[in-house]
Amino acid sequence: MRYGLVVLSAGFSGLLSFCCLAVSIGTDYWYIIDVNKPNYTDSEDLSSYSGLWRINEGSDKSSVISSFTANMSALSEVERHLLTLHKAVVIILPFGLVMLVFGWICGLVSSLAYSPKLLTVTAFYILICSLFTLTGVSLYIEYSNKAMEEFRRIVAQEELAYVRVSFGWSFAMAWVSFTLELAAGFLLLLAAKITQMKGRYDCGVAVTL
Template identity: 40%
Template sequence: MALLAALFLSAALGALLSFALLAAAVASDYWYILEVANTGGSRGGTPLQLSSHSGLWRTCEGQNSCVPLIDPFSSDSLETSPSLQHLLSLHRTVMVVLPLSLILIVCGWVCGLLSSLSQSVPLLLLTGCYFLLGGALTLAGVSIYISYSHLAFVETARVYGAQHVQGVHISFGWSLALAWGSCASEVLSGALLLIAARFLSLRQRQRPGTPQSVVI
């Protein structure tokens, strides 16, 4: 009984952690960091700050205020090259998949609570698989964003010339790390629920007809 309660509690906390990490990642602006080597230029005696960092919704350049990124949902009617249209479609996919993952985590948490209260093995199995699929969806969104960022840099180099990006260093920030953590936590919650379902099924087989008390 204590082990089953520990599994339920760990899965619930894992789901809450997954939601918190992904929400922080989606709302923050440190997914993609671009650092430009200072060539010694200045404006008004102040060295130019050419580095920037970007999130899913906006980009921040140097010390300036952040500006929204191009809305990929309103760019279908624009006459753009096929490569740019592909980038916009990838960006559109990321902006749909990751917020959708947040909603699915909430729904999965509710299902997990109901399955732990009812101690239903089929519902526990369903909820565990649901969390695993949710983790796969988050993983897909993060992977698409990485691909989108790489292709965007390649397209920029193609348009402006490779010599203009030689002093540019790109990296991924802590926002992406939070998304990875959310994915791992969600998968862990699903695995714990599957283990709980297996444990509960074995206990019910050993003691058939015994009424089950509510753990949580």
């Protein structure tokens, strides 16, 4: 396998993973609540979709999720736990996004340097970035499940029959980013292996000559 093709694929995967994660963090389709009550003409006003920063209800109502400014003492234990989970998500995912920038730069430098050690270190760095993305997404799943449990506790059982919840395309983009981060990391490891093998081959040829 050609070294150039491998490092180009790794660079493209890393860049695409950054774009996917940035779009995911900045959009509001992580979680969708669709209400479809029969004989109710304004069901859309009861539906909502939310992201990491905002909740959009109905057609024109939007509110900011105030995890860091909320008065924790006035909240119940469940609400405090939900806000703690949300805080963790909105810290971990943007931090992972910043880490990806440095990872892409390190990948570019190590690939130009043709250094197996630098390529290996960068590969593991990118894989660590993927762990941040995985942790953030996993915490969001836990946050959503806890919020749904609280919603089911408050809302009457017969009303829940008209409610459908699902993860949106913003959430899916975060998973795509995680997959691409893994691909970039393993491709850099492959590039490091290629440089090692070529170095041994060149040494062998030099000794023979």
